[in-house]
Amino acid sequence: MTYIPHSPKERDEMLATIGVEKLEDLFKAIPAAHRYPDLDLPPALTEMEAAAELSEIALANETTAELVSFLGAGVYNHYIPAAINHILLRGEFYTAYTPYQPEISQGTLQAIFEYQSMMAHLTGMDVANASHYDGSTAVAEAVNMAMAQFRGKRKRIVMSQGVHPQYRETTNTYTQFSDMEIVGAEAGSLSTPEALAELIDENTALVIVQYPDFFGRLFDYTKLGEAAHEKGALFCVVANPTALGLLKTPGEMGADMVVGEGQPLGIPMSYGGPYLGFFTTRNKYVRKMAGRLVGESVDSRGQRAFVLTLTPREQHIKRERATSNICSNQGLLALAAGIYMSLLGQTGMRHVAELCYHKAHYAAEQIANIPGFELCNPEPFFHEFTVCCPEPVADINEHLLEHGVLGGYDLGQDYPDMENHMLIAVTEKNSKEEIDALVAILSEVSHD
Amino acid sequence: MTEFTLDAAPKIVEPTLYELSSPGRVGVDFPEPDVPRAKLPDALLRKELPLPELSEVDVVRHFVKLSTFNYSVDSGFYPLGSCTMKYNPKINEDTARLPGFTNLHPLQPIETTQGALVLMFQLQEWLKEISGFDALTLQPAAGAHGEFTGVLIMRAYHQDRGDTKRIKMLIPDSAHGTNPATSAMSGLEVVQIPSDERGNVDLDALRAEADDTLVGMMLTNPNTLGLFDENVEEICQIIHDAGGLMYGDGANMNAMLGIAKMADLGFDVMHYNLHKTFSTPHGGGGPGSGPVGVTAALAPFLPAPIVAVVEEEAEGLPPLYGLVDPSKTVGRVKAFHGHFGVLVRAFTYIAMHGPDGLRDVSEFAVLNANYILARLRDTYHVPYDRICMHEFVAEGRWKDAPDVHALDIAKRLMDYGFHPPTNYFPLIVHEALMIEPTETENKVTLDAFIDAMLKIAEEAHSDPDLLHDAPHPENTPFGRLDEVKAAKDLVLCCWLPEDYGEQ
Numbered sequence: 028m029t030y031i032p033h034s035p036k037e038r039d040e041m042l043a044t045i046g047v048e049k050l051e052d053l054f055k056a057i058p059a060a061h062r063y064p065d066l067d068l069p070p071a072l073t074e075m076e077a078a079a080e081l082s083e084i085a086l087a088n089e090t091t092a093e094l095v096s097f098l099g100a101g102v103y104n105h106y107i108p109a110a111i112n113h114i115l116l117r118g119e120f121y122t123a124y125t126p127y128q129p130e131i132s133q134g135t136l137q138a139i140f141e142y143q144s145m146m147a148h149l150t151g152m153d154v155a156n157a158s159h160y161d162g163s164t165a166v167a168e169a170v171n172m173a174m175a176q177f178r179g180k181r182k183r184i185v186m187s188q189g190v191h192p193q194y195r196e197t198t199n200t201y202t203q204f205s206d207m208e209i210v211g212a213e214a215g216s217l218s219t220p221e222a223l224a225e226l227i228d229e230n231t232a233l234v235i236v237q238y239p240d241f242f243g244r245l246f247d248y249t250k251l252g253e254a255a256h257e258k259g260a261l262f263c264v265v266a267n268p269t270a271l272g273l274l275k276t277p278g279e280m281g282a283d284m285v286v287g288e289g290q291p292l293g294i295p296m297s298y299g300g301p302y303l304g305f306f307t308t309r310n311k312y313v314r315k316m317a318g319r320l321v322g323e324s325v326d327s328r329g330q331r332a333f334v335l336t337l338t339p340r341e342q343h344i345k346r347e348r349a350t351s352n353i354c355s356n357q358g359l360l361a362l363a364a365g366i367y368m369s370l371l372g373q374t375g376m377r378h379v380a381e382l383c384y385h386k387a388h389y390a391a392e393q394i395a396n397i398p399g400f401e402l403c404n405p406e407p408f409f410h411e412f413t414v415c416c417p418e419p420v421a422d423i424n425e426h427l428l429e430h431g432v433l434g435g436y437d438l439g440q441d442y443p444d445m446e447n448h449m450l451i452a453v454t455e456k457n458s459k460e461e462i463d464a465l466v467a468i469l470s471e472v473s474h475d
Numbered sequence: 476m477t478e479f480t481l482d483a484a485p486k487i488v489e490p491t492l493y494e495l496s497s498p499g500r501v502g503v504d505f506p507e508p509d510v511p512r513a514k515l516p517d518a519l520l521r522k523e524l525p526l527p528e529l530s531e532v533d534v535v536r537h538f539v540k541l542s543t544f545n546y547s548v549d550s551g552f553y554p555l556g557s558c559t560m561k562y563n564p565k566i567n568e569d570t571a572r573l574p575g576f577t578n579l580h581p582l583q584p585i586e587t588t589q590g591a592l593v594l595m596f597q598l599q600e601w602l603k604e605i606s607g608f609d610a611l612t613l614q615p616a617a618g619a620h621g622e623f624t625g626v627l628i629m630r631a632y633h634q635d636r637g638d639t640k641r642i643k644m645l646i647p648d649s650a651h652g653t654n655p656a657t658s659a660m661s662g663l664e665v666v667q668i669p670s671d672e673r674g675n676v677d678l679d680a681l682r683a684e685a686d687d688t689l690v691g692m693m694l695t696n697p698n699t700l701g702l703f704d705e706n707v708e709e710i711c712q713i714i715h716d717a718g719g720l721m722y723g724d725g726a727n728m729n730a731m732l733g734i735a736k737m738a739d740l741g742f743d744v745m746h747y748n749l750h751k752t753f754s755t756p757h758g759g760g761g762p763g764s765g766p767v768g769v770t771a772a773l774a775p776f777l778p779a780p781i782v783a784v785v786e787e788e789a790e791g792l793p794p795l796y797g798l799v800d801p802s803k804t805v806g807r808v809k810a811f812h813g814h815f816g817v818l819v820r821a822f823t824y825i826a827m828h829g830p831d832g833l834r835d836v837s838e839f840a841v842l843n844a845n846y847i848l849a850r851l852r853d854t855y856h857v858p859y860d861r862i863c864m865h866e867f868v869a870e871g872r873w874k875d876a877p878d879v880h881a882l883d884i885a886k887r888l889m890d891y892g893f894h895p896p897t898n899y900f901p902l903i904v905h906e907a908l909m910i911e912p913t914e915t916e917n918k919v920t921l922d923a924f925i926d927a928m929l930k931i932a933e934e935a936h937s938d939p940d941l942l943h944d945a946p947h948p949e950n951t952p953f954g955r956l957d958e959v960k961a962a963k964d965l966v967l968c969c970w971l972p973e974d975y976g977e978q
């Protein structure tokens with residue numbers, strides 16, 4: 028099945044207008060030896076066959092719909108209100124391009140403006156951009172922004188080991204050919220703000236921590252932010268947006284940038300993407316921030332209207348002098364997050380955060396009562412916590428999976444000093460029965 | 476220049492969510508906890524959460540209203556050059572939303588995600604076959620991200636060989652802005668290479684820069700003039716002779732499916748834009764997906780991880796697919812495995828087209844572009860006029876209508892119900908109008924667009940103000956924007972009213 032509407036007659040009329048005989052004649056500029064290669068691909072399917080094949084492939088997965096999931100580690104199984112998908116499926120939104128023609132793109136532009144506003148308020152910051160690819164690249168862009176702020180004169184980044192391991196890896200990839208130095212491991216895997224403050228010096232461009240950190244721990248980073256500012260460094264917090272429905276904002280803690288993964292805001296887990304990198308900052312840094320920005324203005328008819336602004340920062344104008352090469356972003360996912368936040372509002376955002384908090388604390392308390400299991404960390408936590416297990420996490424997870432439970436994340440994969448440490452996530456979707464079932468199965472493990 | 480004079484407060488066409496907000500409303504509710512409440516960390520609680528409050532119907536009507544302000548592929552012809560705004564088949568939206576995909580956590584054990592992994596493996600194989608490359612990553616999130624990945628791979632390759640003096644990237648003057656931005660972001664020195672009078676890379680200028688400091692060259696082919704560079708093999712040879720690598724920007728692959736394989740032409744690395752070539756929707760700015768293919772020599776440097784068979788098929792059991800890290804990987808370029816939901820759409824599209832259907836896509840995309848070119852070339856000057864590929868670039872100016880600019884033509888097209896072409900790009904054409912019809916438009920639509928373009932050319936001479944004042948209120952919901960005010964006032968955020976909650 029193709030979506031090509033031409034009849035043979037129309038095709039021939041068009042060829043005649045062009046002045047060639049056949050379609051092949053249009054491709055004479057291509058070296059003859061390489062023209063029309065064989066493509067070894069399966070034969071075309073009809074829509075009905077494709078629908079069946081894709082359904083079959085999808086059924087080969089065991090998902091969080093059938094399994095009871097306690098897996099988080101940066102991606103969270105939250106309830107997605109029905110209205111979101113219905114709005115996203117409007118072709119006017121999803122089949123439009125980047126809103127470069129504002130006269131006929133006000134839908135996208137106003138939706139982004141509203142998303143920017145809600146994201147700024149959620150994080151306690153002044154301004155948000157229209158999105159980055161995901162949490163990891165938002166972190167890498169924060170590092171870029173800090174390097175640009177100091178024009179490469181400061182070369183040290185202090186990054187907590189409590190920042191998502193894949194975000195740190197991505198940052199390392201982005202910066203591998205630069206001369207900057209990323210420190211943080213010195214403060215230990217389970218670093219405290221005090222230990223990180225020790226690493227800040229006059230050469231430090233940026234201090235970056237996660238809230239809650241990868242292990243679920245909560246710290247008030249206010250003093251760390253002050254320590255960064257005392258040395259003239261910028262301070263960035265990687266935040267979980269669900270947690271911000273309840274918790275003190277990074278803005279209140281003095282952050283210069285708040286970035287992170289917007290997936291919890293109404294975006295399906297979808298095996299890793301597409302997600303939503305959010306990026307917020309202070310007004311004074313707005314010109315240093317990469318990515319698209321929508322601003323309010325008026326049109327020639329005296330109507331309030333919105334338009335992409337400060338575009339001279341971007342690659343299509345500034346080319347090799349741009350702050351970033353980002354072009355396509357996550358527009359439709361920003362729309363999803365905007366719809367999510369507007370459906371939940373202040374009441375719903377806080378309610379979901381509290382549900383996560385209470386359920387996670389119930390789960391933690393129950394698990395801590397199982398002989399052989401204990402909570403590894405004493406700090407307050409939000410909806411994810413680390414459990415020290417009596418056996419390797421992989422073995423426990425295998426056992427859990429046999430009972431239809433997707434266990435927590437094996438921290439030993441990323442932190443060699445955390446063998447037998449499991450990171451368990453609980454959201455509003457986990458019922459008390461599910462938590463009790465997890466506890467019951469883990470109790471069997473401890474008896475084995 | 477459009478005059479913007481405000482003698483009253485601007486008229487609000489659709490209030491923002493914040494203006495629609497009313498205290499106490501909710502759009503979705505959640506149950507009370509079924510577990511005992513834990514003590515909240517008092518010192519760490521936020522004091523206020525100034526988000527809007529709306530009911531579900533408020534939210535739905537607001538966004539439906541906003542959607543009516545948008546032009547989209549579903550609403551009409553969208554000949555936006557270099558963006559490949561083809562029709563996005565509806566089945567792709569359904570397959571990407573299958574619960575077996577959407578409910579999958581990226582860190583699940585591979586034994587539970589074999590469906591997703593086999594789909595990704597198959598898509599890797601197909602994209603390799605279409606481009607002729609030996610290995611491929613699906614991880615990059617968009618075209619520019621794919622470029623960045625490719626350039627990192629090129630640098631890593633040279634460094635691995637101990638060839639550390641290579642710091643220069645050659646980029647034609649017709650290139651997308653992302654190419655120089657990517658190279659600069661990767662710490663490289665960008666050298667611009669001019670185009671010759673046929674729109675090809677100027678070979679003498681290229682030879683003059685091809686030395687042993689070359690990382691390589693980034694070339695879009697067909698280029699942004701919509702022209703296939705007739706010397707592409709020689710260009711690749713010059714770069715290779717200097718020890719450099721050839722990067723292919725795959726933005727224009729819609730002209731090349733089953734027509735030529737980029738690896739056969741001499742390219743070493745290339746990114747796709749699945750959101751252009753393989754019909755995954757543009758989403759009002761994203762998400763995209765930018766898989767990168769490479770030759771065998773570069774395969775060890777691909778980002779981690781890629782999908783591979785980790786246990787061969789045996790004793791009636793299917794093979795086990797998993798995620799592996801290439802031996803000299805540049806690292807991961809984002810978290811997890813790429814834009815999986817976008818990959819499902821592209822997979823569906825390729826499966827439905829098959830090899831013949833894909834070749835038809837490119838043939839008819841090129842047919843449509845040449846048909847418009849043939850009918851417009853006597854009216855609009857086409858500076859590099861020869862058989863084009865999937866798009867072409869005309870000039871939106873006439874000597875005898877000096878006040879009319881490409882922008883005015885673009886805006887006037889809105890009055891006729893069309894999305895404008897890309898304008899002011901590529902930079903090497905004055906007042907550029909870059910027209911890409913794609914294969915999914917029928918002759919009737921193309922004729923209507925051409926007729927509008929011819930009419931506008933007449934109007935440009937007879938009544939230029941029709942263009943200057945476009946779009947007109949009876950045709951579009953909004954007029955031209957005061958962009959200066961937007962940048963000067965810099966209002967990037969709205970708030971709840973100060974007396975919110977006291978009304």
